[in-house]
Amino acid sequence: DAKTTQPPSMDCAEGRAANLPCNHSTISGNEYVYWYRQIHSQGPQYIIHGLKNNETNEMASLIITEDRKSSTLILPHATLRDTAVYYCIVRPRNTGNQFYFGTGTSLTVIP
């Protein structure tokens, strides 16, 4: 009963764009999509979040499909320091106020 589905691992060449997909087919209309990352075993770090529209900040861009059932996090120019586990999080329908982390995508940026 996964709330989000992400590929377990991805590689990306340094300097290239990293595109990390996430499926969240049960998301409801007023729930946000959040992206966090975790480097080694440090506290998860906020990256970006969105509701319906695409979003961009200094770290990344978030593309949400029109039906909101999936999204893609884009790191435009990946560096070695972007090697981390990336979590896509939504607040599921009918489960109170919990946030669910999946197992995330382990991104390795290759020199």
Added chain:
Amino acid sequence: EAQVTQNPRYLITVTGKKLTVTCSQNMNHEYMSWYRQDPGLGLRQIYYSMNVEVTDKGDVPEGYKVSRKEKRNFPLILESPSPNQTSLYFCASSLSINAGNTIYFGEGSWLTVV
């Protein structure tokens, strides 16, 4: 500086010896939460609190207690720790849960129960 502070960061304890992991935030956040992280299982929520004196169970509450007597503090209590509670623990806070508010995480507490 806005932050979530956990203590202790590292602890080795023995089975059955009560311990408390403290969590404090300086952002006047209403929502606070505890997670544990284990290899291959990602982050799993233990307990959360919507506001002072309001707490609720997450996915894995067994063996844990929490309290929220003040807005800034949300301690995690292990009354009788067991080896299966050996884990990395994170405290988190957010202005509220009902909007697109950023969740801030502490740096984690490594707990080993022998």
